[in-house]
Amino acid sequence: MFRRPQLASLISPPDASRVLKWCIFATGLAGIVAEYVLSTLATYLLGNAILQWTMVMSLMLFAMGLGSRLSRHIDRSVLDAFILVECGLTVLCAGAPVLAYGLAPWTAHLDLIIYALGMGVGLLIGLEIPLATRANETYEALRANIAGVMENDYYGALLGGVLFAFLGLPFLGLAWTPMALGTVNWLVAGIFLWKFGNLLDHPGRARLAFLAAGMALVLMATHVEQVVFYGEQSRYKDPIVHAEQTQYQKIVLTQNQQHYWLFLNGQLQFSTFDEKRYHEPLVHPALLTAAAARDSLRVLILGGGDGLAVREVLRHPQVAEIVLVDLDPAMTRLAREHPVLRAVNQEALHNPRVRLEHGDAARFLKNTEALWDVILVDLPDPDSMDLMSCYDVSFYRLALARLAPQGVLTTQATSPIFSPDAFRCIVKTMRAAGLAVLPYRNQVPSLGEWGFVLAMDAAQTDEPSLKRRVLSQDYDALPTEILNRDAFISMTHLDRQMLAPDAMAGIEVNDRLKPVLHRYYSRGAWMMY
Template identity: 50%
Template sequence: MPSTQSSSTSSNFPSPSVNRSKSRILKISLFATGLAGIVAEYVLSTLATYFLGDSVFQWTMIVSLMLFSMGLGSRLSSFFQKDLLQKFILVEFTLSILCGFSALLAYLASGYTLYTGLIIYGLCMSIGLLIGLEIPLVIRVNDTFESLRINVASVMEKDYFGSLLGGIFFAFVGLPYLGLTYTPFVLAFVNFTVAIVLLLMLWQYLSAFNRKLLGSIGGAVGAVLLSGLIFAKPIILFGEQQRYRDKVVFEQQSRYQKIVLTQWKNDYWLYINGNQQLSTVDEVLYHEPLVHPAMTLAPNPKQVLVLGGGDGCAVREILKYPSVEDITLVDLDPAMTDLGKENSVLLNLNDSALYHPKVSIYNQDAYTFLEQTSQYFDVVIIDLPDPKSVDLNRLYTEEFYRLAYRHLRERGVFITQAGSPYFATRAFRCIDKTVAAAGFQTARLHNQIVTMGEWGWILGVKSSTTVNVKSQLQQLTFNHVSTQWLNQEAMQMMTTFGKNIYGLPLDSVEVNQIHNPVLYQYYLKGNWDWY
């Protein structure tokens, strides 16, 4: 039965020889574009997380905005009355450019403007709008070949199946191996190939003018994509460099995070997702307080667990204790531990500590490791990034600390980095309260780190009897171990906080739990609530 849709599309196929093979090509095309569409969402969500932070919020907003924009695109498709397949080809050419250059535009924008988010969200809505045009256009074109019942089901099926493959590709190939430099261009060439295949299928039915027009557009898009692919790496490096004050000497987008190493004169800075982790200028001011109070307070430490710390500096300090027999280091990202073992800067900094026969490295989620291991430890040292997202927040919860408590021997010592007690006071107090809620007897530590500002740690002791942990720390001497800065006088200073300048009592914060993830919200707000 003739319809507006079928008559409008049939002009593209006047020949009666059109058959199921053309329908099959259309659906294969939609399978490919479904793959590209879902990966585009993931690329933009990863970019937003890297540049703007708070992964849960960014992924939620990017996916939601893209779905909303797809709805707008679907609505917009209803205004197209004829030459639908040609319009679909133009959509694919446009998507090729937007997807391919999404990361390059975000990196360039970050170097010259504070409004990188507007660029990313603008790309999100533009790409979503175009993706929303695809499915309705293909359904209407395919109406020529199949009944409505079969048409809609088969078209949607191919799009969703493509999305599954896209997710697998992004998780296991795109992000870990191609990174944000080349993954967008894979999407671009998927859309470009779809457009070219359909253009060739349609070629004999086009007028001379449309052949020339679409052929010229295709040639221009192909040339632009090839140029972008060739110059992608230097452009990304240029944009990355604009984000850092010093020269970028190493950068890698792993499956989990962006790792950057910068250099100024003879010193180096390590960044993860744009946040400084250490500097060769003063890393001992961080790692000595992280390691030595816990190691010295523990009686005869033999088995030590380090969660995080893939740079190897904490392990370097632990190896100074002759009593230590085994050091278990658990870091989620193999790219980070590989850097600690292979990069000349970190190798020199950590004294090749990760190669020591006492050290065992596990690239595993810290929470999962504690759930599954049957080992017991004398000291647990947590050297993880700040809890600025829900996924990191999980590693600062009461449940996580209870797992650590369970795997400590009696009189075992636990310590975690806890951010800044002065710039994120509520977050610091929350960690203190949460560690205590897990059963530890706690003490707070802090130190001024030149390149990072005031930093803090929470130390806990597992003991069946009441102990004054702060008093014990103040009495520690470090004559038995080689330190560059730490001594008894430093411990007196590190355990003293003075008056509470913000007037923030401990009961003003909640215990951080998996079902009540308050810590990352405290951290993101910092002390702005009280200024």
């Protein structure tokens, strides 16, 4: 507790209360962004977004409760304690990526380190509000004091969330956003030293902590990029030639001799060594089948921002228009501008027949009234809940509604070997949406055996007729490297038990209200590859 006469000698009571509340606004901003940063860091380094956000946020909130409880034992030197808390947050917030990335190559328990960091930050944040409220009680009645402090903390949290989503993550990334947070906490400590320095019980100790935190901040800032790159590189077998954090994902391109690998959030998307074994089966069966019914084709590609599916579509002279819908503008910009991707996609995204749209695939289908002769779904695997809306029965019903008569839909359908139940779930969900399906698979060495599902409106064809129709196309006339008629026939031959009635019986349809696909995918034997 501190006395009004002491404070009045340096700053008027209204001004003191205003300074306290502005500082709480700043710490509220920094606190919420710290939670988001640690949750995002855990997701990127450990995977499983739902689990990591749940664990980090829950542990931080629990630790905040512990911090609030501990604050009752600070009965003197409240301002001193507040400054020390801010100095501690300076080091912990700024040091989170340095510790996580720096230790990533050396430990198998990175989750425990990130969770411990989260609890440490949460503990200090939990101390902030009670200490600030007690510091402000000299100037305001209890009702106004608590309301004012909490109000500014929550307002700061709102601004922090907006800044993290639209400025911090896409522009500063996971290296410099924590540095900015540490700077905010350090400046708050400095303001308290400046405004209330004569009221501190131990001013020398507070100044020493402030200087030490500032030196640590500068030291980490000068090395954070090297440490993050070191930790980043340890996650990949080959040297990184390009890396960027966007608003939606981390894009990494690696090189091994003359070949390149593209990763999104640590998950391999393609290798130039064998990507045609994926893209040719994805594209050409649907295009040939649709072209047999009409001379001019309108093609919609959902995902595939790297431009490789577009490259294959452009091999068909009947194609009049291609619309590519990808969530991340940075991905399509990279595909249009990076020399490696431009060479691999053969300048596909510069073709005048191609139009780019950026946004959610399901939302695009819902909002468009156009009909398409071919829809290709080239989205990432359903390894997170935010992708479930692009693999559920309502999504496939939307896609069916957007197919022109005799139109064809093809989707990638994850690995039938490493996640057979996820493959079965996609097949069953498409059937439930009113589609007749033709499942098939191909060996892609960098990915393993990979699955696809071609489909048409079940009201226009049955599955045996669909298979005969697709297999009757002239695959040998295509200028492809992998796909011909014999190769595609072999792709349609699945294991005996893959879609057997007893194997399909226990599989549920993936619905928005019950997203079972994520569970099927997560329990796949991915560690075997």
